[in-house]
Amino acid sequence: MATIYEVSKLAGVSLATVSRVINNNPRVSDKTRQKVEIAMSELGYRPNSIAQSLASNCTNSIGIMVSELHGPFFGQMMAGIEAELRAFGKHVIITTGHSEQDKEKEGIDFLISRNCDALIVHVEAICDEDLHKLTQGDTPIYYMSRSIEGLEEHCIHLNNELGGYLATKTVIEQGHTDIAYITGPEFKPDSQDRLAGHKRALAEHNLNFDKDLYYIGDFKETGGRDGIKALLAKKVNFSALICANDEMASGAMTYAREHGFILPQDLSIMGFDNIIFSRHIYPKLTTIDNPVNEMGHMAAKLVLKNVYKHKNITIKHSFEPSLILRDSITNLVTA
Amino acid sequence: MATIYEVSKLAGVSLATVSRVINNNPRVSDKTRQKVEIAMSELGYRPNSIAQSLASNCTNSIGIMVSELHGPFFGQMMAGIEAELRAFGKHVIITTGHSEQDKEKEGIDFLISRNCDALIVHVEAICDEDLHKLTQGDTPIYYMSRSIEGLEEHCIHLNNELGGYLATKTVIEQGHTDIAYITGPEFKPDSQDRLAGHKRALAEHNLNFDKDLYYIGDFKETGGRDGIKALLAKKVNFSALICANDEMASGAMTYAREHGFILPQDLSIMGFDNIIFSRHIYPKLTTIDNPVNEMGHMAAKLVLKNVYKHKNITIKHSFEPSLILRDSITNLVTA
DNA sequence: CTGTTAGCGCTTTCAA
DNA sequence: TTGAAAGCGCTAACAG
Numbered sequence A, B: 001m002a003t004i005y006e007v008s009k010l011a012g013v014s015l016a017t018v019s020r021v022i023n024n025n026p027r028v029s030d031k032t033r034q035k036v037e038i039a040m041s042e043l044g045y046r047p048n049s050i051a052q053s054l055a056s057n058c059t060n061s062i063g064i065m066v067s068e069l070h071g072p073f074f075g076q077m078m079a080g081i082e083a084e085l086r087a088f089g090k091h092v093i094i095t096t097g098h099s100e101q102d103k104e105k106e107g108i109d110f111l112i113s114r115n116c117d118a119l120i121v122h123v124e125a126i127c128d129e130d131l132h133k134l135t136q137g138d139t140p141i142y143y144m145s146r147s148i149e150g151l152e153e154h155c156i157h158l159n160n161e162l163g164g165y166l167a168t169k170t171v172i173e174q175g176h177t178d179i180a181y182i183t184g185p186e187f188k189p190d191s192q193d194r195l196a197g198h199k200r201a202l203a204e205h206n207l208n209f210d211k212d213l214y215y216i217g218d219f220k221e222t223g224g225r226d227g228i229k230a231l232l233a234k235k236v237n238f239s240a241l242i243c244a245n246d247e248m249a250s251g252a253m254t255y256a257r258e259h260g261f262i263l264p265q266d267l268s269i270m271g272f273d274n275i276i277f278s279r280h281i282y283p284k285l286t287t288i289d290n291p292v293n294e295m296g297h298m299a300a301k302l303v304l305k306n307v308y309k310h311k312n313i314t315i316k317h318s319f320e321p322s323l324i325l326r327d328s329i330t331n332l333v334t335a
Numbered sequence C: 001c002t003g004t005t006a007g008c009g010c011t012t013t014c015a016a
Numbered sequence D: 001t002t003g004a005a006a007g008c009g010c011t012a013a014c015a016g
Helices: A004-011 A015-022 A030-043 A049-056 A072-086 A101-113 A128-136 A160-173 A189-204 A221-233 A246-258 A292-306 B004-011 B015-022 B030-043 B049-056 B072-086 B101-113 B128-136 B160-173 B189-204 B221-233 B246-258 B292-306
Strands: A061-066 A091-096 A118-121 A141-144 A155-158 A179-183 A214-216 A240-243 A268-270 A287-289 A322-324 B061-066 B091-096 B118-121 B141-144 B155-158 B179-183 B214-216 B240-243 B268-270 B287-289 B322-324
Touching (some): A004 A015, A049 B049, A061 A101, A072 A091, A072 A292, A072 B091, A118 A292, A155 A160, A155 A292, A160 A179, A160 A268, A179 A189, A221 A246, A246 A268, B015 B030, B061 B072, B128 B141, B160 B179, B160 B189, B160 B240, B160 B268, B179 B189
Parallel strands (some): A061 A118, A179 A214, B179 B214, B240 B268
Antiparallel strands (some): B287 B322
């Protein structure tokens, strides 16, 4: 591989001049610039990005941590981030945290040790306090899908409470009063907020939150299966089931159908997230849209603005969920 | 951030010695090593990986290119690669090629310019010839889900022809003779091979390949929808529909049901890939398992062995698909 | 507008 | 077993 030195020799200029044309420094005459460009292409020269990083103290790399690499939710999130960043020549280093505190901390550590210019992370298990400490460090960190007190400027998040409220309100307005709820892992902020919204909608309509109609799932299909099974075993009546994400809704549907339910007549089901597959499961899932791809773009823009000093970027820290009405809920009012 | 120099001063040894303990060089006395380690932890020292890369000409980074970051298929693939590599302190730089030749070439270029030690790429649009040229370059490149003549040692692939054969054979053995087929984009090797297997099974059972029962899809839900719609419009009878991947199968199911079909009684559907969701769509999809996560692990091992010279790793270049029998196909023989 | 000259923080001979 | 010193390829003052 040719180096900058060889280019400078061939072009008959100094190292500094070559460096200037590489970096589009305007203080180079057109003639000189041309000479250098010819020399570069003649040698098939490409700058060594590692050397550039060392000298400039800027790696053009952004570390991303998600809980899992697979899964429709994280896929959309990463796609949004990568597309935005790649357009500006930045690259993403990706790792996983598996929703476990130790692994999340280790993942962040790993990315920092990689000299990333900034981090965009989706942490689920690390507490706010530790996040405050991490944010003190040299590497700027931004948080996806989380709202941390005092760190609002570092967060891009969805109003999950409103989403949970919307979901339950919708079900109630269709005439349901016996409503079961499968939540996600209790320690996850998303679970907590969605549940809070659920309770608010219930209260607003003078409905009680019934522990017997409540199950703690895992945000995966399994959680939906196990949840509905446990709920059914309690022999408490419910005409609608709200799941805190689409994957659990899908699992619950599968289980219900395996056990003789006709959907949605026998049981109405509401999801959350609007993952791509939600419109392809049967019956088509009514759910709450989570604009995670857009949020990924926004997180990337946040980095572009704060770390790379791009101008004229407007940042939106908080996103609103919206209702996606499909076929999985029976309307008891018009029926 | 403390540098190696400060550590050496505090420990009262030379730079070289500190470097040795960082790199676990055995030629350091225990006493000296301890002194250095104490100094390191006292200063909170962590090596600058960029400087290490420049000096050692090894970045410990592997470039990954997939067509899309979202989607269950690529998610599983990346998860396999990342898990394996991360266990050895390597990190992955991920970018996308969007199944377009220009973008794929640009993506590879991008990763090479990032000084990756090796690349693991899933290319769909670049032809074999260009891949041969790319493989001549300085950066070792390995190909996922592809088998290129003369580059077998650089490939990890699935026997797609066998998969296509298995799929069609299964459908035929359940008594179906009027079988429609929705393929993926014609230029993609996966499509071609699966189709070839389909034709082989047909021929083996003295069935004709009928152009009227054939549609070229896009490997997405849309392709399944549009495909079955077009097929139905031709008014040619078919009792079974084979889709070249699960996403198209899912799209076809949704469309069929929207148009009054009872599944699987009115139409049997076969998928391919066994993505996670295939067991949660209704009816549960019979499909061909594509061990893409395992293949991701293997691609990573290939890099570990060839690039990082790990010993005692056995590489398997070719993987076999297997049948996953579920509920989406009606057995006409026993019925 | 162009060139000189120090580094960036680490690895790696080579000698001792 | 340890240290000295020469780079790795580039950027960024500074001087001219």
